[in-house]
Amino acid sequence: MLRKHSYLKFVNTGILSLLLLWSISNGISSADEVQPGEAGERPVIDARTDILLKAMGNYLKSSPQFSFHADITFDEVMPTRQKIQYAASSNVAVHRPDMVYAERNADLGSKRFWYDGKIMTLMDMELGVYATEAVPDDIDSCMDHLMEKYGFSPPLVDLVYQDPYQILIENAQFGFYAGLHNVVGVRCHHLAFVQKDIDWQIWIEDGKQLVPRKIVITYKNIPESPQFTAVLSEWDLDAHLPDTLFNIDLADTKNLQKIKFMTITDAILDKSISEEQE
Amino acid sequence: MTLINKSISKTFIFRLSTIILVGNIILSINNSFVYGKSFGGHARVHVFASDFIDGSIHHSDRSKLLDETPGEENSGAIADKKKHKQYEAGKEVKAGSTHQESSLLPQEHMVNHQSIRQEKFQKHNKERQVFLHENWRDWEKNWRDYYIGLAVSANLGSTVDALPGQHTILKINDQDYYYSHGVFYVSSSGTYTVVPPPYGAVVDTILTNYNVVQKGDKEYLNSGGVFYQKTDDGFQVVAPPTGAIINKLPTYARSTLIDGELYYIFGDAYYQPAFQRGAPAFKIVKNPSVVIAPSAGSRLKELEKQTIVSRRNGLDEIARKEDELAVLDQKINDIKNRLRANNANTDDSLDTMLAIANEKENLVNLLEQLRSKREAEER
Numbered sequence: 001m002l003r004k005h006s007y008l009k010f011v012n013t014g015i016l017s018l019l020l021l022w023s024i025s026n027g028i029s030s031a032d033e034v035q036p037g038e039a040g041e042r043p044v045i046d047a048r049t050d051i052l053l054k055a056m057g058n059y060l061k062s063s064p065q066f067s068f069h070a071d072i073t074f075d076e077v078m079p080t081r082q083k084i085q086y087a088a089s090s091n092v093a094v095h096r097p098d099m100v101y102a103e104r105n106a107d108l109g110s111k112r113f114w115y116d117g118k119i120m121t122l123m124d125m126e127l128g129v130y131a132t133e134a135v136p137d138d139i140d141s142c143m144d145h146l147m148e149k150y151g152f153s154p155p156l157v158d159l160v161y162q163d164p165y166q167i168l169i170e171n172a173q174f175g176f177y178a179g180l181h182n183v184v185g186v187r188c189h190h191l192a193f194v195q196k197d198i199d200w201q202i203w204i205e206d207g208k209q210l211v212p213r214k215i216v217i218t219y220k221n222i223p224e225s226p227q228f229t230a231v232l233s234e235w236d237l238d239a240h241l242p243d244t245l246f247n248i249d250l251a252d253t254k255n256l257q258k259i260k261f262m263t264i265t266d267a268i269l270d271k272s273i274s275e276e277q278e
Numbered sequence: 279m280t281l282i283n284k285s286i287s288k289t290f291i292f293r294l295s296t297i298i299l300v301g302n303i304i305l306s307i308n309n310s311f312v313y314g315k316s317f318g319g320h321a322r323v324h325v326f327a328s329d330f331i332d333g334s335i336h337h338s339d340r341s342k343l344l345d346e347t348p349g350e351e352n353s354g355a356i357a358d359k360k361k362h363k364q365y366e367a368g369k370e371v372k373a374g375s376t377h378q379e380s381s382l383l384p385q386e387h388m389v390n391h392q393s394i395r396q397e398k399f400q401k402h403n404k405e406r407q408v409f410l411h412e413n414w415r416d417w418e419k420n421w422r423d424y425y426i427g428l429a430v431s432a433n434l435g436s437t438v439d440a441l442p443g444q445h446t447i448l449k450i451n452d453q454d455y456y457y458s459h460g461v462f463y464v465s466s467s468g469t470y471t472v473v474p475p476p477y478g479a480v481v482d483t484i485l486t487n488y489n490v491v492q493k494g495d496k497e498y499l500n501s502g503g504v505f506y507q508k509t510d511d512g513f514q515v516v517a518p519p520t521g522a523i524i525n526k527l528p529t530y531a532r533s534t535l536i537d538g539e540l541y542y543i544f545g546d547a548y549y550q551p552a553f554q555r556g557a558p559a560f561k562i563v564k565n566p567s568v569v570i571a572p573s574a575g576s577r578l579k580e581l582e583k584q585t586i587v588s589r590r591n592g593l594d595e596i597a598r599k600e601d602e603l604a605v606l607d608q609k610i611n612d613i614k615n616r617l618r619a620n621n622a623n624t625d626d627s628l629d630t631m632l633a634i635a636n637e638k639e640n641l642v643n644l645l646e647q648l649r650s651k652r653e654a655e656e657r
Binding site for chain 2: 079109111122124127129131150151152153257259260261262
């Protein structure tokens with residue numbers, strides 16, 4: 001009985017000591033690091049993480065023309081809060097500084113997007129409709145314009161911008177290196193970032209070709225935290241893309257019906273008008 | 279004595295048993311005969327026998343069979359039954375033959391019976407077509423497969439002999455409707471016709487496959503193109519909310535071009551497609567092919583608006599002319615001053631002053647006219 005009591009006492013003391021050591025070590029490490037949000041506007045990005053992300057950004061930036069394929073899954077949250085996962089596959093082609101083509105074939109419909117430096121066209125294959133608008137004359141301005149005026153962007157738009165690193169890091173509050181991990185058999189640097197409304201991860205190929213191989217976005221402020229996952233493949237950074245790829249052939253639209261874009265302002269006006277009519 | 283009694287009683291029991299057995303056999307033969315006749319008279323061909331499917335596991339409880347044969351409560355059907363009995367009493371039913379009327383009846387009976395049924399069916403059909411047309415515009419096109427689109431096996435316009443066990447009776451505009459498992463029915467000649475949801479109906483439950491649509495601060499539940507609003511008593515069927523935007527069209531919405539613009543039609547709603555945030559969205563709009571005559575109220579408002587604009591324009595013109603008059607007065611004063619000072623070309627100054635004086639006179643007359651006109655309009 002006495003021996004048992006002594007044994008229990010020893011175990012308890014051991015556990016307490018371990019807890020104490022753990023809390024001290026945590027205290028020391030947290031004194032060295034600045035947690036997200038505590039440092040005002042200054043993000044806390046681990047040096048290696050920042051270097052790798054910048055290297056990837058510069059690698060894409062250095063290519064005047066490139067294309068890639070993406071296999072995407074994304075969650076939709078039902079009113080019952082159940083998450084339903086849908087899939088899509090995308091092909092994206094970029095010709096800097098003023099041409100982009102993207103197509104997306106998803107469970108929820110297929111779309112094609114053209115931008116030729118003057119005109120942007122969006123087509124919904126399922127419904128057989130398209131809309132076209134004049135837009136700014138370089139990729140960065142056009143992508144900003146699309147988001148500000150029409151509330152959308154082509155798939156994986158962060159990689160389409162002139163400087164992907166600046167776009168990706170812009171709102172990051174915290175970033176760290178998560179390890180060397182495989183994506184479809186390719187060894188990658190796994191980086192993780194925290195932003196105000198999302199957490200995101202990126203897997204950058206470990207090798208000469210510093211391309212992103214996977215991107216995961218978690219919408220943490222949306223109920224049930226839905227995720228977007230894209231596995232990227234078929235990177236071609238020496239692509240010779242024909243100009244015709246970025247121009248919609250009007251003959252293709254013969255059997256399609258032209259519709260309009262609803263701007264964000266339209267939606268606000270519609271709402272206010274309908275409220276007045278109530 | 280005891281033995282005799284026992285023997286008598288045994289014989290009695292045996293005979294009694296035999297009588298009962300034979301009686302039962304006769305009775306069963308008789309019963310089967312009666313059943314056979316009755317079956318012949320009540321033969322029904324189930325056009326389709328499908329379960330209610332509402333698309334959710336929770337609501338997977340089965341309902342009754344749907345049947346497209348007309349009801350049998352009218353005199354025509356009773357007369358038919360008598361004919362069948364008379365005929366079948368003198369004929370044999372061959373073993374293995376089907377229980378369908380056509381295999382039992384001679385040709386003239388069959389034609390007569392079928393023609394009566396046909397006539398009855400056509401009458402019912404006409405009645406329900408009229409009712410549907412009066413209540414739901416272009417229902418065959420605009421409400422096509424509404425219930426099928428909701429994964430419910432009920433064909434609009436079709437008829438059932440009996441309602442599902444659990445149903446609710448609703449009265450809307452003096453018309454009785456029946457509601458069960460998401461399907462609305464009306465009664466006609468003892469049968470029940472599947473109809474689209476009537477506006478104003480309030481039901482306890484709706485099918486679970488709906489989407490929430492927000493318009494202003496109001497919330498609607500869109501169940502395959504039919505809009506419900508929550509009330510204290512349940513869910514009320516309401517008209518499609520004009521101006522609301524939905525992301526998914528009803529399954530069987532049809533497209534149409536009006537003045538070169540694409541629209542989709544389902545039920546009473548017109549949907550105008552547009553890309554919203556990169557995805558097709560559909561705004562509920564008023565019928566674009568109908569030019570709506572302005573109401574008395576809106577005409578009055580328009581007149582008021584025109585009056586305000588006209589008054590403003592009139593006052594503006596008077597103000598402008600007054601300014602011009604002031605300028606002319608100033609010019610006359612300047613000339614007068616110059617003449618007094620003898621430092622101007624006298625003839626030129628006089629001529630100019632006379633011209634200005636004439637102009638002023640004209641302007642004063644014009645101003646007077648404008649003011650009179652303005653006063654008349656004000657009156």
